[in-house]
Amino acid sequence: MNTILITTLVITAIGVIVAAGLVYTGNKFHVEVDERESAVRDALPGNNCGACGFAGCDAMASAIVMGEAPVGGCPVGGAPVAEKIAAIMGTDPFLSERSIAFVRCSGSCDVTKNQGNYIGLQDCRSVVLSGLNIASCDYGCLGLGSCAKVCPQGAIRIEKGVAAVDRSKCVGCGLCVKACPKGLIELIPESKRVAVRCSSRDKGPQVKKLCSAGCIGCSLCVRQCEFDAITVENNLAHVNYSNCTQCGKCAEKCPSHVITPPARMPQAQQ
Helix, strand or coil, X not given: CHHHXXXXXXXXXXXXXXXXXXXXXXXXXXXXXXXXXXXXXXXXXXXXXXXXXXXXXXXXXXXXXXXXXCCCCCCCCHHHHHHHHHHHHCCCCCCCCCEEEEECCCCCCCCCCECCCCCCCCCHHHHHXXXXXXXXXXXXXXXXXXXXXXXXXXXXXXXXXXXXXXXXXXXXXXXXHHHCCCCCEEEEECCCCCEECCCCCCCHHHHHHHCCCCCCCCCHHHXXXXXXXXXXXXXXXXXXXXCCCCCCHHHHHCCCCCEECCCCCCHHHC
């Protein structure tokens, strides 16, 4: 009987000591959790796509609360989510202009042609990794839709062998930019319509031989711009959107019609 009593007392004493230790440890290493973090997390769409630059919505919520990310940093949620988060954080929804994906290639099957019949995996990255050249232009869109497959909004489709963006659906998440193995897709400010639909760095004669809609690097666009908003580097025109006023003079003078004027962006990229 004494043995049982002693054992019971010892076990009880150990339990008390362990419990006291846990309480002490919990108090000593307790980390205060900002209630706003869970509120911000609930306001985020929960896609965990990583398009914001953080490892999922939890990390994004923590960064917003800590001041390491803007309240409008979620490209998928856009303005509605930014406004909710701004209300939680007690700040204004200080939003930068929304970005839209733009495909820097106009080499459709009407103006260029494939070098062969590709019957492998229908994935642009697989083609590039294989080292095969299935298009006449080494810089052009392969048209197999790796970008379309990763778009959570269904904003990209393949038209005549080239990826095209539906601007009304695009949220500027940038997943298509990462998916394109040729680097043909960029994010441009939503209000900007002047853009160069080419990525070829070949010289003019070679470009015309491979694609009748390619940039020939003639610099006529540069001479037309009064605001230093367009330059030609490596035989290819580039637009500086911080300087561009959308006047469209560069587009008017482009002999290849590869620069989209403000009112005449390709239908799928309207």
